[in-house]
Amino acid sequence: MAELNTGDSGGGKGGKVRSKKQNSKVDLTAMVDLAFLLITFFMLTTSLSKPQSMNLGLPDKNDKKDDPKEEIKVDQKRTMTIVLGGDNKIKWFHGLLATPEPGGAPTEATYGKEGIRKEILKRVTSVAAYCAAKSGSKPGDGLIVIIKPTKKATYRNLVDILDEMAICNVPTYAIVNDITPEELKLVTP
Amino acid sequence: MAQIKMSKKAASIDMTAMCDVAFLLLTFFILTATAKVPEPVNVDTPSSTVKTKLPDIGLVTITVGKGKDNVFFDIKGRDIRRKTLELMSDKYKVSFTDQEKDQFALMESFGVPIESLSSIIKMKSAERNKVGLQPGVPFDSINNQLKDWIYTARQANIELGNQKDLDFAIKGDAKLEYPKIKKIMDILQDQDINTFDLVTGLRGKDY
Numbered sequence: 001m002a003e004l005n006t007g008d009s010g011g012g013k014g015g016k017v018r019s020k021k022q023n024s025k026v027d028l029t030a031m032v033d034l035a036f037l038l039i040t041f042f043m044l045t046t047s048l049s050k051p052q053s054m055n056l057g058l059p060d061k062n063d064k065k066d067d068p069k070e071e072i073k074v075d076q077k078r079t080m081t082i083v084l085g086g087d088n089k090i091k092w093f094h095g096l097l098a099t100p101e102p103g104g105a106p107t108e109a110t111y112g113k114e115g116i117r118k119e120i121l122k123r124v125t126s127v128a129a130y131c132a133a134k135s136g137s138k139p140g141d142g143l144i145v146i147i148k149p150t151k152k153a154t155y156r157n158l159v160d161i162l163d164e165m166a167i168c169n170v171p172t173y174a175i176v177n178d179i180t181p182e183e184l185k186l187v188t189p
Numbered sequence: 190m191a192q193i194k195m196s197k198k199a200a201s202i203d204m205t206a207m208c209d210v211a212f213l214l215l216t217f218f219i220l221t222a223t224a225k226v227p228e229p230v231n232v233d234t235p236s237s238t239v240k241t242k243l244p245d246i247g248l249v250t251i252t253v254g255k256g257k258d259n260v261f262f263d264i265k266g267r268d269i270r271r272k273t274l275e276l277m278s279d280k281y282k283v284s285f286t287d288q289e290k291d292q293f294a295l296m297e298s299f300g301v302p303i304e305s306l307s308s309i310i311k312m313k314s315a316e317r318n319k320v321g322l323q324p325g326v327p328f329d330s331i332n333n334q335l336k337d338w339i340y341t342a343r344q345a346n347i348e349l350g351n352q353k354d355l356d357f358a359i360k361g362d363a364k365l366e367y368p369k370i371k372k373i374m375d376i377l378q379d380q381d382i383n384t385f386d387l388v389t390g391l392r393g394k395d396y
Contacts, residue, residue: 177371
């Protein structure tokens with residue numbers, strides 16, 4: 001305990017008691033203040049400085065032979081293409097660009113809750129229902145989002161869109177780097 | 190008499206227990222805290238809602254700054270760092286003294302061609318991390334040192350007998366244009382590293 005014994009032995013009885021009472025306790029308030037200040041500091045810095053990360057798996061580059069086959073087999077009703085342009089612009093379409101699905105013609109959207117997410121969520125549920133109803137589809141089949149970043153897109157755009165994929169629980173998505181001139185035209189003003 | 194006693198009791202609370210607890214917690218947080226590392230390049234990472242934490246050991250971080258070729262390389266783990274430098278010095282015929290190797294093992298990320306690495310090692314930590322001092326690790330097609338750093342780091346990891354392969358993280362600035370990130374991803378993918386982490390900041394729930 002924080003008690004200090006003073007070596008004060010001289011003097012009368014009354015005086016001795018008085019001096020003991022004065023020194024019996026050290027004021028710890030300032031020390032506690034300091035300790036809590038430091039605790040707060042270390043608590044905040046430890047939890048905030050730990051970086052977060054987003055895991056990204058890309059397909060193997062070497063077995064490109066299988067890719068085109070797979071893409072042809074995929075039902076166009078299940079694909080949604082998102083083209084990321086410069087100046088935080090997005091154009092998306094459902095199905096093929098030339099013959100889009102009903103309600104899926106190339107449309108401009110914004111990032112975030114009110115923009116692209118609504119469209120993705122709508123299609124996640126509708127395509128899942130479509131796949132369940134269709135005969136011959138495997139369980140787990142659902143929407144396939146094809147992300148096509150153009151050269152003007154920023155890294156933030158890419159992470160934002162990948163984040164949307166995680167938020168919306170899109171079953172399958174891929175980053176595709178070959179952009180057709182028609183698609184490029186969508187995002188160039 | 191009784192009145193005086195009462196007032197004396199209430200004048201100060203016994204802080205000893207509180208102080209004990211406070212210092213216990215303080216010790217805990219100091220010991221668990223990892224010091225924030227000063228970085229030679231300011232990177233404003235994009236934010237995401239995904240909350241995967243990065244591993245503490247066996248992690249290679251490639252930091253990509255906003256500038257032209259600002260690519261910095263960092264390996265976590267002293268043994269791997271030392272071994273990687275030894276393998277790189279063999280490859281590029283640039284020799285380092287034992288002291289330099291020890292110093293390199295303690296360093297953080299660097300962004301210089303291997304030819305001028307020893308001058309960076311000699312500097313003090315504060316000088317070294319001045320923004321704009323280090324030009325970045327070259328990674329163009331003629332002189333792709335970044336590729337070799339990645340390759341030798343993996344080699345060093347295997348030679349040290351670690352079972353787990355290294356993890357790779359890309360820490361890019363939010364304003365970077367996509368082709369530059371793509372180039373880094375391509376360098377990784379050329380070595381069959383198809384899974385890696387993108388370092389992001391925290392974003393609020395209601396995004």
